[in-house]
Amino acid sequence: MAAMFDSVAPHYDLADAVMTVGLVHWWRHATLRALGTVRGLKVLDLAAGTGSSSMVLARRGAKVVACDFSQGMLRQGARRLGGRVALVGGDAAQLPFADNTFDKVTISFGLRNVQDVPGALAEMLRVTRPGGELVICEFSRPPWRPYRAVYRWYLTRVMPHLAKLVATNWPAYRYLADSIWAWADQEELTRQLDLAGWTGCGHRDVMGGIVALHLARKA
Numbered sequence: 001m002a003a004m005f006d007s008v009a010p011h012y013d014l015a016d017a018v019m020t021v022g023l024v025h026w027w028r029h030a031t032l033r034a035l036g037t038v039r040g041l042k043v044l045d046l047a048a049g050t051g052s053s054s055m056v057l058a059r060r061g062a063k064v065v066a067c068d069f070s071q072g073m074l075r076q077g078a079r080r081l082g083g084r085v086a087l088v089g090g091d092a093a094q095l096p097f098a099d100n101t102f103d104k105v106t107i108s109f110g111l112r113n114v115q116d117v118p119g120a121l122a123e124m125l126r127v128t129r130p131g132g133e134l135v136i137c138e139f140s141r142p143p144w145r146p147y148r149a150v151y152r153w154y155l156t157r158v159m160p161h162l163a164k165l166v167a168t169n170w171p172a173y174r175y176l177a178d179s180i181w182a183w184a185d186q187e188e189l190t191r192q193l194d195l196a197g198w199t200g201c202g203h204r205d206v207m208g209g210i211v212a213l214h215l216a217r218k219a
Contacts (some may be wrong), residue, residue, distance in 0.1 A: 001118070004022075004105075004153070012038075017048050019141070023043035023207070024109075026175050027108070027137060027206060027211050028052060028053050028056075028108060028137070029069065030137070030206055030211075030212060031053065031106060031108050031137040032053065032056055032057070033139075034135045034204075034213050034215060035057075035104055035106055035133070035135050036133075038057055038060050038061065038062035038104065039060060039061030039062065040061060040062075040063070040216065041062055041103035041104060042061065042062070042063045042065070042101065042102050042103050042104075043062040043063065043064050043065070043102060043103065043104045043105070043106065044064075044065050044067060044080070044097070044101075044102040044105045044106070044124075045057060045064055045066045045067065045085075045106055045107075045109070046064065046067050046068075046092055046105065046107035046110060046124070046129065047067075047068055047069075047092065047107050047108065047109065047110020048068045048073075048074075048077065048087075049068060049073045049076075049077065049110075049114070050073055050076040050077045050080060051066050051076075051077035051080050051081045052088075053084065053106070053108060054066040054081065054085045055080065055081055055084070058081075058084050058085050062066075062104075064085045064086070064169045065085070065086045065088055065102075066085050066086065066087050066088070067087075067088045067089070067090045067092075067095070068087075068090075068106060068110075069089065069090065069091050071089055074087045074089060091114075091116045091125060092107070092111070092120040092124070093114060093115070093116040093119035093120045093123055094119075094123065095123045095126070095127050096125070097127045097176070098127070099110070099126055099127065100127070100128070100129045100130065101127045101128075101129070102128055102129065102132060103128075103129055103132050103133075104125055104128075104132055104133050104134070105124045105127065105128050105132070105133075105134050106133070106134070106135045106136070106137070107124075107136055107137075107138075108136075108137040108138070109138060110138075110139065111136055111138050111189075112138060112139065112182075112183040112184075113179060114182065115119060117184075117192060118192060118196060119144060119196065121192060121193060121196035121198070122196045124195070124196075125196055125197050125198060125218055127194075128218045129153075129218065130218055130219065131217065131218065131219075132218045133215065133216070133217050133218075134193075134198060134214075134216045134217070134218075135213065135214070135215055136189070136213070136215075136216070137211060137212075137213055137214075138183065138184060138211070138214070138215040139180040139183060139210065139211055139212075140186050140189075140203075140205070140209050140210065140211060140212035141183075141184070141185035141186065141209060141210035142208050142210060143205075143208075145207065145211050147208055147209075148209075149188065151169070151210060152181060155177040155180055155181055156177060156181075156193055160174050160177065161178050178204060186205065186209065186212045186214075189203070189212070189214055190202065190214065191205055193214065193216050197215050197219075198216035198217065198218065199216065199218070199219045200215070200216060200217045201214070201215070201216045202214070202215055202216075203215070
């Protein structure tokens with residue numbers, strides 16, 4: 001899996017923007033708004049990729065650690081971030097951080113690529129300080145059936161063709177489309193957060209449920 005992301009890293013941000021018609025930037029800003037005040041706080045940005053969100057968090061005064069399992073993504077991020085963010089290679093299900101380290105943890109469009117999701121949610125809880133917050137931004141399932149059908153058509157028919165235009169390893173994006181459709185819906189992810197020990201778990205749909213923001217707190 002890491003090798004696949006290494007292969008798409010050089011053009012990942014461009015491909016992301018093209019295949020989401022630029023909406024990925026709006027979704028990331030929605031995540032940053034959900035995180036709220038971060039100045040002076042220690043924030044873990046998981047599945048950080050090339051550091052798009054990490055850079056904004058750092059500019060807002062957070063002490064950011066960007067973690068990703070793809071060394072290729074982190075190398076791209078290092079060029080962008082210029083030492084302003086700590087970059088750490090790591091698996092979300094086995095985080096290389098001490099207990100109760102971070103005030104806030106966030107992961108955008110990466111949780112569905114984790115093989116052990118319950119383990120990752122438990123690890124995020126472990127490294128979060130008591131009273132700390134988790135914000136997950138992930139593709140989800142539109143509740144309205146006609147809209148869901150159009151969304152699936154876009155994922156399976158349109159997105160792979162766009163990937164061929166902008167991505168160096170376009171077959172990887174067929175996997176990404178399949179992973180989006182196979183991913184848990186909003187209620188299932190909320191249930192998994194509850195089981196992992198998070199409190200106050202809830203979600204907010206974005207664009208009719210194409211994306212969902214999941215918020216939770218460590219008691």
